[in-house]
Amino acid sequence: MADDATFKPFYANSYALVIGVNTYQDPSFVPLGEAEDDAQRVAELLEAQPYNFKVRLILGEEAIQQNILQAMYDLRSTGPDDR
Numbered sequence: 001m002a003d004d005a006t007f008k009p010f011y012a013n014s015y016a017l018v019i020g021v022n023t024y025q026d027p028s029f030v031p032l033g034e035a036e037d038d039a040q041r042v043a044e045l046l047e048a049q050p051y052n053f054k055v056r057l058i059l060g061e062e063a064i065q066q067n068i069l070q071a072m073y074d075l076r077s078t079g080p081d082d083r
Contacts, residue, residue, distance in 0.1 A: 012081035014053040017071050018043045021063045036060055 020039025023031040036059045046053035056071045 011083045012079055014046075014051065014083050015075055015078060016043070016046050016053045016055045017058070017068075017075065018046070018055055019058045019063050019068065021060060 018039045020036040022033055022036050023029075039057065039059060043055045043057045045051070047055050056074070058067055058071060
C-alpha cells in the first residue's frame with residue numbers, strides 16, 4: 001500500500017443525482033423536515049475539492065417523476081471512464 005495519501009481520481013468524471021424532498025402530497029408519508037437541507041449539503045460536499053462531482057440537485061416540488069427521469073436520462077451520456 002502506498003504511503004501517498006493524496007487523492008487521485010480513478011474516474012474521468014464523477015456525476016451525482018441528489019434529490020431531497022421535505023414533504024409529500026400523499027398524507028401517508030410523514031414529513032421529513034430536513035431532507036432538502038441535507039441534500040443541499042451533500043451536493044455541496046460532492047462538488048467541492050477533492051471530489052469535484054458534477055451534481056444535479058433536485059429539491060422539493062421540482063422532484064417530480066418527469067424531472068427525475070430526465071436527470072437520469074441525461075446521465076446516459078457519461079463516458080466509459082465516468083462514474
